[in-house]
Structures are given as structure tokens and as C-alpha cells.
Amino acid sequence: MDINYYNADDLKKFGNIVEFQKEMGEKFFGYYGEVFKEGALTAREKSLIALAVAHAVQCPYCIDAYSSDAYEKGYSESQMMEAVHVAAAIRGGASLVHGVQMMNKVKKISL
Amino acid sequence: MSEFVKIKLKSLKATANSLSKAEHQLAVLEQNPTQFTPFHSQLNTIGLRPLRPTALEVFQVNLGKMCNQVCTHCHVDAGPDRKEIMTKETMETIIEVLKANPTFKIVDMTGGAPEMNPHFRWFVEEVSKLGIQMYVRCNLTIITANKKYNDLPEFFKKHKIEVISSLPFYSKNRTDKQRGDGVFESSIKALQMLNEVGYGKEDSELKLNLVYNPAGAFLPPDQSALEKEYKTALANDFGISFNNLFAITNLPVSRYLDYLITSENYEDYMTKLIDAFNPTAAENVMCRNTISIGWDGYIYDCDFNQMLELKVSNPTTQHISTFNASALQDRSIIVNNHCYGCTAGSGSSCGGAVA
Known part of the structure; x- marks a missing residue:
């Protein structure tokens, strides 16, 4: 077993997940390929969205790719x-907007 | 602007870099630390070895290594310090060869900046008399570099030469990174001058094609999607039109090889090329219908083999003075691991993707 949780070479082995569950794995990769094709959004636009999401979910493999x-x-x-700032702003905003929930609670229980 | 755009670099030769020697480049290409399949073995597996020509149709001539630019990726190691240019005597021999071999449909002129050869216009006029279609690989900045070149668009038009020009990207940043400061601005001006005389319009017979090649250690994206982006950006930002975009892969030769090694990208880049090996692209490689003539008259399978000093395999016809079409037609094309650059993904040739 590798001593690191993440290994850059594992990205190349992503396709190997079908070894343990062929049908679901193949369906996933078929879906993945379909999603990134030119469509109402260009493949180029999708790439930038993927980059932002990769940072939001903090996936080192996705960030590399x-x-x-x-x-x-x-x-x-x-x-x-x-x-990346868009991802950070949404992540930051997602925390901060819960501040309203905190404020609601505090206002309810305080004098 | 001076005749020579602001120079970021000198040629490998001027800096006595060991990679200026073809044998050093070949030694690097033949090292195989990651145990990849050598290119010739790859051809074996798809039944293409030995690689044979299909037909001799494109006659590519390197008019010299002199150039007004010093691009970071240049496989010719061209620049202002390179003085190797084709003599008029060699050009005269070429004209005789073309007269005797009417199978050639295209004369493709490259360099360096081919227009800097003092006999360039004479050569064009002689080829024009033979009625052969010509391509010029024009770096664009030469047109605005000096008054004596300002009329090139009109000269190209007169001889209906197809203009093929590198513009690594439709933004200043990426273009100048690869080709030198000020190149983007100068290239845009030159493209506007070509448009003004009628080049690059949709229904015009004056073809203006642009060349994209990656500004870094990666493969080109899809050619047709990129062409759309180029057309939109250049039309919107500068009112420029052109016909086709050729997406070309950088081959690990000369200055690009030096960049790959010094940036520690060489092994990863070779792996990328090899992983993307496409048998259809291999079937359609340009060296099967092209021959390449060096500035000194020697004959090669392609421009890259020329820079690696790998002359055609048939020893009886290695120079224009002993040109023998049937011997060239029967030859085996010389391959090495740099050829993976022409067979990766959608493939790459002087005319862009091939698969």
C-alpha cells in the first residue's frame, strides 16, 4: 500500500475502477464523455466550469486534469x-449565508 | 519597428548549445528512460513498416534559416544570426527538376523567413511560369519589418500564392510568449494588409491560412472548434478574416526539444504523444506525399528530418543535383521517435490535422 493518500499516477488509472464494478463504471465513463462533448455549451466552456468545480470539491486529480x-x-x-475565485466565492458565500441562520437563532434566544 | 523584432533569444547555434547538433538531438530522442515503444516498432504493429511514400506531390523547399524572429519553439533554430540560405544556383537546379517532374502539384516555400532570401522573388517568378501552385510559410512580421517587404501581399497576390502563417493564438500574451515581444501587434497589421489586397475572404481564390501551435508542453485542441474561436476573435477584435486554421503539434526537435528538457517536460510530453498515437494519423503522415529540400540542396523526407540531418535513405538521390523521382518513390521513409509528434491525436502535418 502506498504511503500517500494521493498519487499523481493514479489519475491515469481512473479507468481501472471498472475492474471492481464494470457496468456502473462503464455507464459513468459513457455519461462523462457525453457531458463534455460540444453541446449548448462548448467543450471549451465546460472545461472552465470543470476547473472551477474541481477547486470547489478540492479534487487534486481533477485540478491536474x-x-x-x-x-x-x-x-x-x-x-x-x-x-478559481468564482469557486472560492461560492464556497465562502455558502458559509457566510448561513450566518443569517445563526443571526436568526441568536436574535430569537437573546433579550 | 526595426527589421528584426525584439529578440528574446539567440539561436541554439549562436549560444553553442549542444542541441544545435543533430547528433545530440538524435541521442536524446533515442534514449528511452520510460521504456516506451520506439516509433518504428509502433509502425510494425500496424503494418506500416517500412513506411513508404504514396505519391510525390508536395515539393517543400527551405530557402534558408535566416529569420527576423527567434521563436522559442522553432524546430529550424532559425534567427537573424543564421546565415545559411539557398543560392540561386540551387534554385536553378530545382526549377530544372520541377520542369522534368510534372507530378509535383505544390511548391511549398519555407524557412526561416523565405522572403529574406535575396532570390526569393526570382524563384517565385520561375515557379509561377511552370504553372505550379505555391505556398509560402510567411511569419507575417516580415511584411511590416522593413519597407522593402511592405509590398509582399501584392507580390503574393500576383502569383496567387497561398499564404500560410503562424499565429500561435488570438491573444497578444500567448503569441508574444512564443514568438517574441511585439510579434502579435505586427502580425495583426500584416494580416490586415493581406485582407486589404483580397486574401482570406470566404469566396476569394487568395487563400490565407493560419497555423496554431501550442505555447507549451501540450497537444493542440480540436482544430475545427479552435478555428471557430479564432475566426470570431480576430473578426470581432481586429476585423480580420482568414480561410482555415491548421492546428500543428510541436515536435521534439531543436529549440522545442531544448525547451522540453530545460523545463523538465520532456518525458511527460513524449508520454503524451505516445499515449495519443493514432494509426489513422500514421497512415496519413505528410512525409508520404512530400519531399523536403534543404537550403543546401540536400533531400529529406520532411522538414523535421531535415533539421535532424536525416537525408533520404536512397544514397543515389540525396541531393537535388542527383534528383531521381522513381528512386525517391521507391524509398523507405526514415523514422525516429520525433515522428510521434505527427501521429498524436488528430495527427499533425504542415496542413494541420490529418485524422
């Missing part, structure tokens, strides 16, 4: 960082 993919598809460094 979509940093390359988004740059290869022509996004600039500043555009990519702005996408």
Missing part, C-alpha cells in the same frame, strides 16, 4: 484564476 485541459483550450492564466 482541468488545469491542463483549460490551458490547452486557450484560457489565459488570469481567466483560470478568476474561475
Whole structure:
């Protein structure tokens, strides 16, 4: 067993998940491929969304993959960082908006 | 602007870099630390070895290594410090060869900046008399570099030359990173000058094609999607139109090889190329219908083999002075691991994707 929880080489082995559950794995990869095709959104736009989501879910494999993919598809460094800020703003906002819940509670129980 | 755009670099040759020598490049390409399948074995597995020509149709001529730019990825190691250019005598021999071999449909002129060869216009006029279609691989900035080149768009138009020009991206940042400060601005001006004389319009016979190649250690994205983005961005931002975009993969040769090694990307990049090996692209590689003539008249399977000094395999016809079409048609094309660059993903050729 590897001593690290994350190993960069494991990204290349992602497809191996079908070894333990073929049908679901294959359905997932078929769906994944379909999602990232050109559609109402371009493959390029989807790449930038994936980059932002990768940061929101803090997946190092996804960050590795979509940093390359988004740059290869022509996004600039500043555009990519702005996408990360969008992820950070939504994550930060998601915490802060619960502040209202806290305020509601405190106001209810305080004099 | 001066004749030479702001130089970020000197050629590998000028800096006495060991990779300026073809044998050093080949030694790197033949090392195999990750135990990948050598390219010739890969061809074996798909029944393409030995790789043979299909037909001799494209006659590519390197008019010299002199260039007004020093691009970071250049496989020619071209630049202002390179003085190797084709002589008029060699050009005269080429004209005789073209007269004697009417199977060639296209003369593809490259460099360096081919327009900097003092006999460039003479050569074009002679090829024009033979009625052969010409391509010029124009770096764009040469058009605005000096007054004596400002009329190139009109000259190209006169001879209906198809213009193929590198524009690594539709933004200044990425273009200048690869080709030098000020290149984007100068290229945009040159494209507008080409449009003004009629190049690049949808229904025009004056074709203007652009070349994308990645500004880093990665493969090009889908050619048709990228073409749409280029067309939209260049039209909206600068009112520029062009015909087709060719997405070209950088091959691990010369300055790009040096970049890969110094940035510690070489092994990962080779792995990317090899993992993306596409048998259909291998079937359609450009060296099967092209021959490449060096500035000194030697004959190669392609421009990359030329830079690696791998002359065609048939020893009786390695120079334009001993040109023999049937011997060239019967030859085995020389391959090495740099060829993985032409067979990755959608493939890559001087005309872009091939699969």
C-alpha cells in the first residue's frame, strides 16, 4: 500500500475502477464523455466550469486534469484564476449565508 | 519597428548549445528512460513498416534559416544570426527538376523567413511560369519589418500564392510568449494588409491560412472548434478574416526539444504523444506525399528530418543535383521517435490535422 493518500499516477488509472464494478463504471465513463462533448455549451466552456468545480470539491486529480485541459483550450492564466475565485466565492458565500441562520437563532434566544 | 523584432533569444547555434547538433538531438530522442515503444516498432504493429511514400506531390523547399524572429519553439533554430540560405544556383537546379517532374502539384516555400532570401522573388517568378501552385510559410512580421517587404501581399497576390502563417493564438500574451515581444501587434497589421489586397475572404481564390501551435508542453485542441474561436476573435477584435486554421503539434526537435528538457517536460510530453498515437494519423503522415529540400540542396523526407540531418535513405538521390523521382518513390521513409509528434491525436502535418 502506498504511503500517500494521493498519487499523481493514479489519475491515469481512473479507468481501472471498472475492474471492481464494470457496468456502473462503464455507464459513468459513457455519461462523462457525453457531458463534455460540444453541446449548448462548448467543450471549451465546460472545461472552465470543470476547473472551477474541481477547486470547489478540492479534487487534486481533477485540478491536474482541468488545469491542463483549460490551458490547452486557450484560457489565459488570469481567466483560470478568476474561475478559481468564482469557486472560492461560492464556497465562502455558502458559509457566510448561513450566518443569517445563526443571526436568526441568536436574535430569537437573546433579550 | 526595426527589421528584426525584439529578440528574446539567440539561436541554439549562436549560444553553442549542444542541441544545435543533430547528433545530440538524435541521442536524446533515442534514449528511452520510460521504456516506451520506439516509433518504428509502433509502425510494425500496424503494418506500416517500412513506411513508404504514396505519391510525390508536395515539393517543400527551405530557402534558408535566416529569420527576423527567434521563436522559442522553432524546430529550424532559425534567427537573424543564421546565415545559411539557398543560392540561386540551387534554385536553378530545382526549377530544372520541377520542369522534368510534372507530378509535383505544390511548391511549398519555407524557412526561416523565405522572403529574406535575396532570390526569393526570382524563384517565385520561375515557379509561377511552370504553372505550379505555391505556398509560402510567411511569419507575417516580415511584411511590416522593413519597407522593402511592405509590398509582399501584392507580390503574393500576383502569383496567387497561398499564404500560410503562424499565429500561435488570438491573444497578444500567448503569441508574444512564443514568438517574441511585439510579434502579435505586427502580425495583426500584416494580416490586415493581406485582407486589404483580397486574401482570406470566404469566396476569394487568395487563400490565407493560419497555423496554431501550442505555447507549451501540450497537444493542440480540436482544430475545427479552435478555428471557430479564432475566426470570431480576430473578426470581432481586429476585423480580420482568414480561410482555415491548421492546428500543428510541436515536435521534439531543436529549440522545442531544448525547451522540453530545460523545463523538465520532456518525458511527460513524449508520454503524451505516445499515449495519443493514432494509426489513422500514421497512415496519413505528410512525409508520404512530400519531399523536403534543404537550403543546401540536400533531400529529406520532411522538414523535421531535415533539421535532424536525416537525408533520404536512397544514397543515389540525396541531393537535388542527383534528383531521381522513381528512386525517391521507391524509398523507405526514415523514422525516429520525433515522428510521434505527427501521429498524436488528430495527427499533425504542415496542413494541420490529418485524422
